[in-house]
Amino acid sequence: MARIGFIGLGNMGGGMAANLAKKGHDVRAFDLSADALARAETAGCLPVGSAVEAADGAEAIVTMLPAGRHVAEVYESLFGVVAPSAILIDCSTIDIETAKAVAVAAQGRGMAAVDAPVSGGIAAANAGTLTFMVGGSAEDFARAQPYLADMGKAVIHAGANGAGQAVKMCNNMLLGATMIATCEAFALAQKLGLDPQTFYDISSVSSGQSWSMTSYAPLPSVGPETPADHDYQGGFATALMLKDLRLAMAAAKDAGAQTPMGSKAAELYEAFAADGQGAVDFSGIIRTL
Numbered sequence: 001m002a003r004i005g006f007i008g009l010g011n012m013g014g015g016m017a018a019n020l021a022k023k024g025h026d027v028r029a030f031d032l033s034a035d036a037l038a039r040a041e042t043a044g045c046l047p048v049g050s051a052v053e054a055a056d057g058a059e060a061i062v063t064m065l066p067a068g069r070h071v072a073e074v075y076e077s078l079f080g081v082v083a084p085s086a087i088l089i090d091c092s093t094i095d096i097e098t099a100k101a102v103a104v105a106a107q108g109r110g111m112a113a114v115d116a117p118v119s120g121g122i123a124a125a126n127a128g129t130l131t132f133m134v135g136g137s138a139e140d141f142a143r144a145q146p147y148l149a150d151m152g153k154a155v156i157h158a159g160a161n162g163a164g165q166a167v168k169m170c171n172n173m174l175l176g177a178t179m180i181a182t183c184e185a186f187a188l189a190q191k192l193g194l195d196p197q198t199f200y201d202i203s204s205v206s207s208g209q210s211w212s213m214t215s216y217a218p219l220p221s222v223g224p225e226t227p228a229d230h231d232y233q234g235g236f237a238t239a240l241m242l243k244d245l246r247l248a249m250a251a252a253k254d255a256g257a258q259t260p261m262g263s264k265a266a267e268l269y270e271a272f273a274a275d276g277q278g279a280v281d282f283s284g285i286i287r288t289l
């Protein structure tokens with residue numbers, strides 16, 4: 001079992017740190033929020049007073065922070081503290097440029113670093129069933145893998161540093177677009193007089209099927225239980241979908257890629273969030289159709 005520093009104990013990080021502690025690791029946990037620290041203590045982690053304290057003497061340092069600027073700031077504070085033998089594992093969803101820059105800075109100091117963003121929301125973080133998409137060298141991936149396996153159901157090497165973030169934004173751009181297309185299809189089906197459950201039964205085993213249709217149907221009482229059955233509460237907040245779409249649009253611009261469907265999804269989620277729906281599950285956009 002290892003000594004692990006865990007920084008960022010919010011909705012996602014809280015459950016992830018708890019799972020590492022459950023597996024028997026010695027988890028030194030830090031967050032700016034006193035409530036988050038208290039929850040981590042209850043979950044079997046040792047709360048500490050700073051990121052530096054969490055990282056000092058750790059074999060692995062896991063970060064789960066809101067955005068690139070938080071990761072860059074925390075990493076900067078850790079350089080000189082983290083032993084060169086330690087591995088830095090950033091599980092936050094951040095821009096590719098920052099992911100690459102912090103990895104290069106860490107490697108320049110002799111440390112290993114990977115980006116390892118996740119798929120799966122708060123429920124998967126709590127249950128230890130996240131999917132990790134990892135960017136880094138084959139050697140660093142092999143070192144990060146056992147820690148990530150203790151928090152997830154799948155750990156997949158995506159390529160060099162930054163590739164984890166690239167997969168994450170392409171995946172979530174696809175998710176945003178398929179969700180809106182699925183919502184449109186249900187809205188049209190109803191206007192054409194179809195029973196939504198019947199449409200689901202057929203489309204979810206036909207060529208229209210996707211995760212948004214089959215596993216996350218955006219209407220109550222249709223398909224498996226989803227946030228639609230709970231008035232679109234819980235699940236994956238519109239504000240987080242919008243964050244990921246903005247990251248994808250910025251990356252597409254930098255790469256000179258044409259993303260007309262992704263751009264439209266970003267535009268529609270911008271409008272939905274601006275209408276005060278940022279906390280609502282992203283499938284709630286069906287209410288606008």
Ligand code: NAD
Nearest residue numbers: 008009010011012013031032033064065066092093121122
């Ligand atoms: P959150 O806001 O609940 O948690 C972030 C935590 O980081 C907060 O507790 C905050 O106090 C802490 N923090 C911020 N700056 C800090 C610092 N300098 N030092 C220590 N702690 C600091 O966010 P979340 O929902 O847990 O998301 C975390 C990351 O995971 C984000 O990058 C998000 O995009 C990604 N993500 C979230 C979900 C989801 O469903 N919530 C799903 C996949 C990926």
